[in-house]
Each structure stands twice: as C-alpha cells, then as structure tokens.
Amino acid sequence: MLTVILFLFVFTNTYAQSDSLTCVCFDYKSKNIELSYSEDSSLVAFNIIRKGFESQSKRNELFDMRNRTVGEYDLDNLLKQQPLPSAYLVYISIREPDNLPSLQQANNCKSIISLDSFRTEKHSKKVISNIYLIQKRQNDEYLKWKATQMGRE
Numbered sequence: 001m002l003t004v005i006l007f008l009f010v011f012t013n014t015y016a017q018s019d020s021l022t023c024v025c026f027d028y029k030s031k032n033i034e035l036s037y038s039e040d041s042s043l044v045a046f047n048i049i050r051k052g053f054e055s056q057s058k059r060n061e062l063f064d065m066r067n068r069t070v071g072e073y074d075l076d077n078l079l080k081q082q083p084l085p086s087a088y089l090v091y092i093s094i095r096e097p098d099n100l101p102s103l104q105q106a107n108n109c110k111s112i113i114s115l116d117s118f119r120t121e122k123h124s125k126k127v128i129s130n131i132y133l134i135q136k137r138q139n140d141e142y143l144k145w146k147a148t149q150m151g152r153e
Contacts, residue, residue, distance in 0.1 A: 001131035013058035015025040015140065023132040023145070032115055046091040046133055046147055051119050053087040060120045062087050089119075106134055 026033050032054065034047040051058050063086065100106055109132060128149065135143045 013083070015096065020108055020110045021130055021132050022118075022128055023106055023112045023134055023144075024115055025103070025112060025134045025136065025142075026115035029134045030115055032119060034105060041096075042094060044093045044097075044145060044147075045150075046093070046145075048089040048115070048119060049090070050087055050089060059087045091152040092150055093145040093147040095146060097135075097143035098143045100134070100144055101134070103136075103142060104135070105145060106132070106142065108132065 002036050032049045034049070036045040036047070037043070049059075054064065103112070106112065112134075130146065130148055133145045135145075137143060
C-alpha cells in the first residue's frame with residue numbers, strides 16, 4: 001500500500017511539473033545552434049554546439065578520433081576507456097512551434113536562460129530531457145518549441 005501511495009505521489013508531482021520547463025532563448029543568427037527540418041516540417045532537430053567545439057575543425061577532430069577508436073575495436077581496451085566527449089547537445093521537436101509576439105508571452109518557463117548560458121559546463125553536463133527552445137525571429141517575434149533531448153551521438 002505504501003509503495004502505491006509513493007508511486008502516485010511521485011507520478012503526480014512529475015506529471016504536474018512536466019509543463020514548467022527551462023526555456024532556452026537564441027537568436028535566429030546564432031552560430032552555436034544548427035536547426036534541421038524534415039521535408040514536411042513536422043520534425044525539427046536542434047544541434048546545440050558545446051563549448052570548445054565551435055569550430056568545424058574541432059568537431060571534425062572529434063569525429064575522426066571517434067572513427068579511429070571504433071576502427072581499432074578491442075573490447076578490453078574499449079571498456080577501460082573514458083567515453084569521448086560529444087560536440088553537440090541534440091534536441092528534437094515533433095510539434096509545430098508556438099508563435100509569440102513577445103518573450104513575456106513565454107508561459108510555462110521555470111526559468112529563461114540564453115543559449116550561451118545553457119552551453120556552459122554547468123548546464124551542458126546536466127541531463128535536461130525536456131526544454132522549450134525559443135528562437136527570436138528577424139521581426140522581433142518568437143517561435144517556441146517543446147523539445148526532447150536525444151541520446152549522445
């Protein structure tokens with residue numbers, strides 16, 4: 001009985017708080033996030049570039065290192081190694097964004113932080129599975145997506 005009550009308490013609190021998420025704001029000109037859209041725009045991928053991997057050459061270096069490690073597959077050594085860092089934090093959204101006339105209309109935000117702040121070590125090491133990504137558009141309006149973190153590449 002106690003287990004059932006505990007489960008219901010945890011489930012209710014988790015479910016009730018699920019819409020109050022961290023909101024990460026970025027400008028449409030930002031070079032630290034790459035957006036990819038499916039053909040019908042039903043899926044958007046947000047590739048947030050981690051600090052230290054801003055240059056394409058740094059990302060290529062990491063990918064080359066990863067390919068060499070996989071190519072030199074040795075189970076004993078592979079299990080002893082630390083995992084390679086990831087160049088991106090990847091989030092996806094399968095919903096159309098909300099149009100916001102101003103940032104004050106961004107309800108359901110537990111906190112609003114900039115993309116640069118989100119990319120810091122403090123935030124990028126945490127696993128934040130669901131967030132809102134808010135893009136400032138050229139016309140000073142905003143698009144807000146609810147997004148889910150994908151596993152590391």
